[in-house]
Amino acid sequence: MGVEMNVAKRMKRVLLCCYSRTLKTPRTFTFQGRRYRYFYHLYNRAYENSRVVEVPIVWEMVRQYRGRNILEVGNVLSHYFTITHDVLDKYEKAPGVINEDAASYQTVKKYDLIVSISTFEHIGWDENPREPTKVIHAIENLRNCLASNGRMVATVPLAYNPEMDRFFREKRIEFSARHFLRQISRGNIWAQATWDEVCNARREYPCAMAVVTFVSRETLLI
Numbered sequence: 001m002g003v004e005m006n007v008a009k010r011m012k013r014v015l016l017c018c019y020s021r022t023l024k025t026p027r028t029f030t031f032q033g034r035r036y037r038y039f040y041h042l043y044n045r046a047y048e049n050s051r052v053v054e055v056p057i058v059w060e061m062v063r064q065y066r067g068r069n070i071l072e073v074g075n076v077l078s079h080y081f082t083i084t085h086d087v088l089d090k091y092e093k094a095p096g097v098i099n100e101d102a103a104s105y106q107t108v109k110k111y112d113l114i115v116s117i118s119t120f121e122h123i124g125w126d127e128n129p130r131e132p133t134k135v136i137h138a139i140e141n142l143r144n145c146l147a148s149n150g151r152m153v154a155t156v157p158l159a160y161n162p163e164m165d166r167f168f169r170e171k172r173i174e175f176s177a178r179h180f181l182r183q184i185s186r187g188n189i190w191a192q193a194t195w196d197e198v199c200n201a202r203r204e205y206p207c208a209m210a211v212v213t214f215v216s217r218e219t220l221l222i
Contacts, residue, residue, distance in 0.1 A: 070115065
């Protein structure tokens with residue numbers, strides 16, 4: 001009984017926190033000329049980190065491609081929504097999740113859309129032994145899984161994996177254009193930014209996030 005009461009109290013505090021943030025901060029943010037609602041959820045403390053902007057951007061893309069072949073790299077969206085698309089996640093065990101490595105995943109199916117939320121920065125970096133360039137190979141491998149007019153959209157937090165940040169600076173990860181968001185207040189408010197404004201992002205506030213879109217053989221970093 002005591003444990004249940006503590007859990008209930010904790011849930012109440014978190015819900016009040018979410019409600020407070022929703023009232024005190026703008027309900028929407030703008031990205032690429034489009035207005036999105038901030039996303040608040042208890043799972044993974046989505047109310048206080050970059051998920052508040054990552055999830056709505058990627059989920060809207062998934063909604064646009066509904067009914068077509070979609071692959072998600074990293075099992076994220078299923079924790080917030082009912083999904084029907086394929087999910088590739090090397091480590092997380094869950095019904096329907098393909099437990100294979102993104103750098104070596106092979107499929108005869110070609111995807112119209114591949115999405116990923118805060119996953120690429122972990123590839124090769126949070127592995128033992130560490131392989132910083134593995135993410136480059138993973139991205140190339142996934143691009144080969146795209147249909148001829150396919151698109152790959154991925155959110156990538158800056159300042160988590162310094163090697164991946166360096167790859168962006170040195171253009172070792174190809175892209176045709178790029179756009180960024182950065183946190184502009186401790187209330188977890190985000191705004192679109194330039195590379196110069198986010199290139200020296202730190203792990204603590206303010207922090208920055210990139211949304212990366214790979215269009216067919218081209219790479220667009222948003």
